[in-house]
Amino acid sequence: MNEAGSLEEAVSLLEDKYSEEHVVVEPNLKSEQAVYPDIAVFRDSEHTKPFLLVEWSSLRTSHRAEQDLSEISEAVAGTGAPYGALLSPRVQFIFSGTGPEYHSYAHFPEIDEEDPSERRQVQSRAELDFLIDRCLDAQAEVRPSHVRNGQAADELLESLHLLLELRNTNGIGPQEIEQSTISSLYTQIDDRYQWYQRGEELDHQFLIAAAGIFHGFSLDETEDKILESLFEISDDDRRGGEYATPLEVAKQMVRLAGPKSGDLVLDPAAGRGTILSQAAGEGANGVGVEINPAVLRIATFYVDLFKRDVEFTVGDFFEMKEDLMSYGEFDQVIVDPPFGMRLDTEEVPYTDERKNLQSEEAFIAQGLSLLKKGGRLTISVPSGFLHNARKGWFRKKILEEFQLDSVIQIVNGPIYRYTSIDTAFVTITKQSPASDHKVQYAVLESPEDPQNALSKAVSEVEAQSADSILQANLEDSWNIRLVTNQRSIQTALEEQFSQIVDLHDVAEVSTGNPPNNLVEEEDKNTLTYLSISDIGKRKSRHGDRYISRDEARIIADDSCVLLATLGEHTYTHIPSEPLAPAQDLAVLRFESPEEALVYETFLSSELGKEQVDALKSGSRIPRVNIGDLRELKVPLFSEEERRERAEAIREHQEKVRELEAKQTQLQEERKSLVEDPSEFLTGGDDDE
Numbered sequence: 001m002n003e004a005g006s007l008e009e010a011v012s013l014l015e016d017k018y019s020e021e022h023v024v025v026e027p028n029l030k031s032e033q034a035v036y037p038d039i040a041v042f043r044d045s046e047h048t049k050p051f052l053l054v055e056w057s058s059l060r061t062s063h064r065a066e067q068d069l070s071e072i073s074e075a076v077a078g079t080g081a082p083y084g085a086l087l088s089p090r091v092q093f094i095f096s097g098t099g100p101e102y103h104s105y106a107h108f109p110e111i112d113e114e115d116p117s118e119r120r121q122v123q124s125r126a127e128l129d130f131l132i133d134r135c136l137d138a139q140a141e142v143r144p145s146h147v148r149n150g151q152a153a154d155e156l157l158e159s160l161h162l163l164l165e166l167r168n169t170n171g172i173g174p175q176e177i178e179q180s181t182i183s184s185l186y187t188q189i190d191d192r193y194q195w196y197q198r199g200e201e202l203d204h205q206f207l208i209a210a211a212g213i214f215h216g217f218s219l220d221e222t223e224d225k226i227l228e229s230l231f232e233i234s235d236d237d238r239r240g241g242e243y244a245t246p247l248e249v250a251k252q253m254v255r256l257a258g259p260k261s262g263d264l265v266l267d268p269a270a271g272r273g274t275i276l277s278q279a280a281g282e283g284a285n286g287v288g289v290e291i292n293p294a295v296l297r298i299a300t301f302y303v304d305l306f307k308r309d310v311e312f313t314v315g316d317f318f319e320m321k322e323d324l325m326s327y328g329e330f331d332q333v334i335v336d337p338p339f340g341m342r343l344d345t346e347e348v349p350y351t352d353e354r355k356n357l358q359s360e361e362a363f364i365a366q367g368l369s370l371l372k373k374g375g376r377l378t379i380s381v382p383s384g385f386l387h388n389a390r391k392g393w394f395r396k397k398i399l400e401e402f403q404l405d406s407v408i409q410i411v412n413g414p415i416y417r418y419t420s421i422d423t424a425f426v427t428i429t430k431q432s433p434a435s436d437h438k439v440q441y442a443v444l445e446s447p448e449d450p451q452n453a454l455s456k457a458v459s460e461v462e463a464q465s466a467d468s469i470l471q472a473n474l475e476d477s478w479n480i481r482l483v484t485n486q487r488s489i490q491t492a493l494e495e496q497f498s499q500i501v502d503l504h505d506v507a508e509v510s511t512g513n514p515p516n517n518l519v520e521e522e523d524k525n526t527l528t529y530l531s532i533s534d535i536g537k538r539k540s541r542h543g544d545r546y547i548s549r550d551e552a553r554i555i556a557d558d559s560c561v562l563l564a565t566l567g568e569h570t571y572t573h574i575p576s577e578p579l580a581p582a583q584d585l586a587v588l589r590f591e592s593p594e595e596a597l598v599y600e601t602f603l604s605s606e607l608g609k610e611q612v613d614a615l616k617s618g619s620r621i622p623r624v625n626i627g628d629l630r631e632l633k634v635p636l637f638s639e640e641e642r643r644e645r646a647e648a649i650r651e652h653q654e655k656v657r658e659l660e661a662k663q664t665q666l667q668e669e670r671k672s673l674v675e676d677p678s679e680f681l682t683g684g685d686d687d688e
Helices: 007-018 062-079 125-142 149-167 179-192 204-213 224-232 247-257 274-281 293-306 321-325 359-369 389-401 450-462 480-496 593-603 606-615 626-630 639-675
Strands: 023-025 039-042 050-056 083-087 264-267 285-290 310-314 330-335 371-382 403-411 423-429 438-445 467-470 500-502 508-511 526-530 546-548 560-564 585-589 633-635
Touching: 007 023, 007 039, 007 050, 050 062, 062 083, 062 125, 125 149, 125 204, 125 224, 149 179, 149 204, 149 293, 179 204, 224 247, 224 274, 224 293, 247 274, 247 330, 247 371, 247 423, 247 450, 264 274, 274 285, 274 293, 274 310, 274 330, 285 293, 293 310, 330 359, 359 371, 359 389, 389 626, 403 450, 403 480, 438 450, 438 480, 467 480, 480 500, 480 606, 480 633, 508 626, 560 593, 593 606, 593 633, 593 639, 606 626
Parallel strands: 050 083, 264 285, 264 330, 285 310, 330 371, 403 438
Antiparallel strands: 023 039, 039 050, 371 423, 403 423, 438 467, 500 633, 508 585, 526 546, 560 585
């Protein structure tokens, strides 16, 4: 049977195969929503039992193919047809149901043939997604209405785990599954893994649905690269959730770490075990710590699915050091920790018994303590950790005692769906740095595809072709882009000014007022509430709002410079009268209006703006940390220099105002001349 070059030819070939009475073009099929595949083949001539649903596709682009596949998948899942296909001139098909994948019209399934009992491997990620979608839809039918849909992905993965366990034991058919079957399967898994903590049992109908849909498919025989798609199933809209390291991120972190066969690898915030599974795929032996036992139920499924050497323990990583030391010293620590967590402990090594550690400090320090000499730690951190002034002591200590191997920083390109925080990836080796050791680094600016950009940066680090800087040239910051930028700015400042100091040496630096207790009516006891939108000449987010003097935490006057801390643009403003700046403004309070004027002019200059811009972090809304702003470099002026500069600035401003007024007058005169040419149209030569 020849391949079809058009939809009409496909219809003709299907009619030859199944007869005209069974083939319908553009049928209206009833499901939860009406679906309209290009072609439907029915089991019966009355067209009540759909057998094969067909979508004609050019497959010219991956986006078009993905869209067409999604549509036919929904149609098959909604109508219960056992088969679905994408047809093209190249005759490429994805089929649901059981049996082999058909690649030509001659081998299409017969309407009356029985489902083959021999299972086959899943052929592609698209086909696996197809099966997953059918499972989710089928399980939705038996889920109680009061159960939140967010549990669907975990229930699916748990049912696949039970299906895997079922097939490896008694192998009974889908219709023989009872609730007692579920209980015995949980018991088998629980007996096999010390860390496994069974929760509430799944309804046996979930396993019946999964067993029916996956009846003709063997997960054991399916390639790992296809099954890895299951790592991306989560509660959050099916793909990429808060408790799951994205698969591609896990792969790149493992590449950065570079584990060798036989290495002992620790993930102290293991979650679903994605990182450890990737490391074990390289031949390493994985050990994971996870505080949430429910998450480990899914991680255990991946252990059984991929048959990789990984084991877990339930507990708090920072209370388990002795237990972990029983494994011996680790060759690698690879961790994607929770961001923004704080620890109240004094027992973390390398932290000088400090309390209230940030999670990044704690995971780095505790992880390094468990490594063997020469072992490597690979960690993801929020980009702010690289330069936040409060963490400078810790970064400096690590630079003094350990070897910083690489820093990959992603700027304005969130790599995690559940946060807009910019992310960096850092590798540290547990050994003293050589005097000539260079740190490799990459800064990825606003990448359209952050995960792909990360992969390319990791390749450069692997090939030792990334940019580099001597570790000895770093002091307490790991934001290498900022360090190199500050060095060039420092040089430029030193060329122009005799003395350079930090901003906090010449001004008090604080944040403005939160938008609490604002009022709309002005009276003698209120102050104008000023925000970024007001000084940025945009529509105010607060309108004309005021705040009582008694309620204002910070009051700014003409001795203050207000600086925008949010957004892409760097705005500065000196109040002409006392007001209450909003919390999106930094308040820089100087000793006098003259000093404020001089430094406002500097902050508005290219050197000033360049420094402020370099301090900004965050993806969707860039922001400046107040602690970092205090470290901004500014020139130090004597009292006489400040007075002279302030006088010169005022003269300049007055000249600008005069020129602007003159320009306005000229524009008005020009407009008047253009609009009123009447004087040229009257009078003339009386003799004519």
